[in-house]
Amino acid sequence: MSDQPTIADPESWSCPLPLRDTERIVLGHGGGGVLSEELIENLFVPAFGGRSGAARDSVSLAVDAGRIAFTTDSYVVQPLFFPGGSIGELAVNGTVNDLACSGAMPLALSAGFILEEGLELLVLGRVAQTMGAAARKAGVRIETGDTKVVERGSADQLFINTSGIGVIPDGVDVHPERIHPGDHVIVSGPVGEHGVAILSVREGIDFGSTVETDSAALCFLVQDALAAGDVHALRDPTRGGVVAAVTELARGAGVGIELDESAIPVPEAVASACGFLGLDPLQIANEGKMIAVVAPEHSDAVVAAMRARPEGAGATVIGRAVDDHHGMVVGRTAFGTTRVIERDLGEQLPRIC
Amino acid sequence: MSDQPTIADPESWSCPLPLRDTERIVLGHGGGGVLSEELIENLFVPAFGGRSGAARDSVSLAVDAGRIAFTTDSYVVQPLFFPGGSIGELAVNGTVNDLACSGAMPLALSAGFILEEGLELLVLGRVAQTMGAAARKAGVRIETGDTKVVERGSADQLFINTSGIGVIPDGVDVHPERIHPGDHVIVSGPVGEHGVAILSVREGIDFGSTVETDSAALCFLVQDALAAGDVHALRDPTRGGVVAAVTELARGAGVGIELDESAIPVPEAVASACGFLGLDPLQIANEGKMIAVVAPEHSDAVVAAMRARPEGAGATVIGRAVDDHHGMVVGRTAFGTTRVIERDLGEQLPRIC
Numbered sequence: 288m289s290d291q292p293t294i295a296d297p298e299s300w301s302c303p304l305p306l307r308d309t310e311r312i313v314l315g316h317g318g319g320g321v322l323s324e325e326l327i328e329n330l331f332v333p334a335f336g337g338r339s340g341a342a343r344d345s346v347s348l349a350v351d352a353g354r355i356a357f358t359t360d361s362y363v364v365q366p367l368f369f370p371g372g373s374i375g376e377l378a379v380n381g382t383v384n385d386l387a388c389s390g391a392m393p394l395a396l397s398a399g400f401i402l403e404e405g406l407e408l409l410v411l412g413r414v415a416q417t418m419g420a421a422a423r424k425a426g427v428r429i430e431t432g433d434t435k436v437v438e439r440g441s442a443d444q445l446f447i448n449t450s451g452i453g454v455i456p457d458g459v460d461v462h463p464e465r466i467h468p469g470d471h472v473i474v475s476g477p478v479g480e481h482g483v484a485i486l487s488v489r490e491g492i493d494f495g496s497t498v499e500t501d502s503a504a505l506c507f508l509v510q511d512a513l514a515a516g517d518v519h520a521l522r523d524p525t526r527g528g529v530v531a532a533v534t535e536l537a538r539g540a541g542v543g544i545e546l547d548e549s550a551i552p553v554p555e556a557v558a559s560a561c562g563f564l565g566l567d568p569l570q571i572a573n574e575g576k577m578i579a580v581v582a583p584e585h586s587d588a589v590v591a592a593m594r595a596r597p598e599g600a601g602a603t604v605i606g607r608a609v610d611d612h613h614g615m616v617v618g619r620t621a622f623g624t625t626r627v628i629e630r631d632l633g634e635q636l637p638r639i640c
Numbered sequence: 641m642s643d644q645p646t647i648a649d650p651e652s653w654s655c656p657l658p659l660r661d662t663e664r665i666v667l668g669h670g671g672g673g674v675l676s677e678e679l680i681e682n683l684f685v686p687a688f689g690g691r692s693g694a695a696r697d698s699v700s701l702a703v704d705a706g707r708i709a710f711t712t713d714s715y716v717v718q719p720l721f722f723p724g725g726s727i728g729e730l731a732v733n734g735t736v737n738d739l740a741c742s743g744a745m746p747l748a749l750s751a752g753f754i755l756e757e758g759l760e761l762l763v764l765g766r767v768a769q770t771m772g773a774a775a776r777k778a779g780v781r782i783e784t785g786d787t788k789v790v791e792r793g794s795a796d797q798l799f800i801n802t803s804g805i806g807v808i809p810d811g812v813d814v815h816p817e818r819i820h821p822g823d824h825v826i827v828s829g830p831v832g833e834h835g836v837a838i839l840s841v842r843e844g845i846d847f848g849s850t851v852e853t854d855s856a857a858l859c860f861l862v863q864d865a866l867a868a869g870d871v872h873a874l875r876d877p878t879r880g881g882v883v884a885a886v887t888e889l890a891r892g893a894g895v896g897i898e899l900d901e902s903a904i905p906v907p908e909a910v911a912s913a914c915g916f917l918g919l920d921p922l923q924i925a926n927e928g929k930m931i932a933v934v935a936p937e938h939s940d941a942v943v944a945a946m947r948a949r950p951e952g953a954g955a956t957v958i959g960r961a962v963d964d965h966h967g968m969v970v971g972r973t974a975f976g977t978t979r980v981i982e983r984d985l986g987e988q989l990p991r992i993c
Contacts, residue, residue: 319878320879320884320984321983344738345741346711348709357700357784358750359751359784360786361801385698389698397710398712399752401754435799437796438990448752448786450712450752525672526672527672527673632668632671632673638788
């Protein structure tokens with residue numbers, strides 16, 4: 288059995304807790320009154336790094352004329368803390384990465400919390416701190432927020448929604464419609480780690496070595512890739528994994544995509560965990576990987592640019608767009624045969640993000 | 641006992657249900673695979689009125705140079721349907737109104753759903769339809785979305801997060817910091833209806849006549865008010881009611897605010913319900929009202945502009961900013977005496993929005 292990751296030592300907690308002699312969330316923390324204000328001022332503001340963080344109902348942002356990207360995601364992962372990360376990092380990185388898939392650099396994030404009555408403030412504080420740290424790493428701020436509390440038993444500890452606004456630089460145009468037959472499909476690194484990390488701790492299975500989540504913000508990686516060559520489309524292979532992401536690209540573009548299965552990097556621990564559990568590593572969620580579809584003549588340059596960053600160190604070409612079996616993904620096996628790769632109906636692992 | 645409002649007749653449901661022989665949400669609807677796609681295509685897209693609704697991970701929006709407002713709110717109200725409305729309208733109007741408080745016209749909304757396994761698709765469909773209808777009424781579209789599903793017992797039917805982007809027109813500048821002593825405080829109509837509507841149906845109490853939620857989008861009302869005179873600050877009196885909203889304004893401005901209690905319009909049914917239950921109508925949530933703080937010489941014109949719209953028909957001056965007891969709200973009673981009005985610690989009624 289692997290060790291359950293624990294919440295960081297209470298000693299590291301720097302906020303003035305307990306608030307009003309309670310160490311737990313009460314319904315009044317979601318009431319919009321004095322308790323709500325105390326929670327914002329004493330817990331969220333310090334964790335998010337200053338006044339502008341989540342203390343306001345809305346924020347006003349100056350923008351230049353151009354295009355902005357807008358996205359939203361809710362996070363319900365269990366457990367809240369797992370090897371290499373927590374729901375807090377996921378909530379920031381996942382939304383930053385959705386913006387990055389539009390070619391955008393993040394401008395502002397929002398954070399909406401739904402808390403279960405009785406949640407320990409220490410747990411919420413740790414989650415908020417990981418959000419603040421992840422946002423700083425991605426170069427963005429949590430600018431506005433909201434907190435609701437529901438009765439004990441009406442939610443599972445805490446859920447987070449983050450929405451994000453990003454700025455799409457002039458000249459950037461990434462859309463599945465831009466994919467042409469012949470384009471190369473690149474993955475930014477080894478796949479399957481996030482899903483296996485969650486599964487290992489949730490089920491208490493020891494796969495020999497600890498697999499950690501790959502959760503990371505990919506906005507800088509994407510900007511470097513865009514600067515290096517003509518990137519036609521981007522997709523982050525989260526729920527449903529590489530297969531879901533590539534299928535969406537194929538369908539959006541009206542092309543087929545052929546994956547060279549032996550070229551897809553799968554860490555040994557992920558492969559053995561998937562073998563043990565009967566899961567397909569290509570359908571397992573990642574939280575720090577990007578699929579890029581690139582003009583073939585620019586593929587080497589984009590791979591090189593990705594490899595120059597730690598979060599893209601394992602970047603490699605894994606397939607190409609073809610003018611055949613439109614909207615479908617086909618795998619070429621090590622033996623040279625092909626098979627149609629279909630998405631799962633649902634998700635192999637619920638509440639993975 | 642009042643009648644529980646029922647979900648509209650299934651006959652009025654126009655989406656191709658059941659999806660895959662299920663009439664209920666299953667975990668796979670949140671998995672990002674085929675079931676997720678079917679839910680989006682067959683339920684959300686028709687309800688939100690066309691392809692661009694919530695079918696995309698992110699949306700790209702053209703903006704002019706200037707200021708945009710960004711806001712988020714989660715909605716956990718119970719029951720999901722209540723006299724005059726549902727969680728769906730609240731989720732749209734509440735976020736539109738937060739944008740309106742910045743002086744902004746809505747540009748785009750996002751919708752993030754957290755669904756409990758086993759939720760009836762019919763219920764989700766009705767909620768989505770009310771969201772689509774409310775968005776059309778407010779002149780905005782739900783442009784991007786996300787759906788997660790948690791196990792039975794891990795959430796209470798459904799929670800919605802909506803985030804919104806709005807455009808703040810040039811020259812508009814509404815902030816508590818602009819409030820000066822002497823400014824008039826205007827409310828756009830009678831208060832307390834939303835909270836009492838929820839309470840009556842939740843507790844099954846018959847107050848003689850049915851009180852309906854006042855849920856409404858206030859973006860057009862606000863634009864008309866801004867055009868009519870110098871509006872210094874705006875706040876929607878939702879959770880915590882008029883008292884919380886006015887207290888926030890007083891604290892943000894560093895002024896005192898004196899309310900003429902007898903001038904605040906409280907419908908008779910709200911007053912009698914509050915009397916019966918020992919609640920203060922000034923601390924009860926509204927979902928279609930606005931507090932505006934206005935230069936005194938423009939107060940008549942702003943009230944007249946508000947009254948010209950149905951959602952502002954009951955607009956009236958209820959108080960003024962004073963250079964005394966800074967950050968506090970004081971009520972002047974019908975007898976001419978004054979009392980300090982303090983916010984509740986939490987909220988009189990949990991899960992009101």
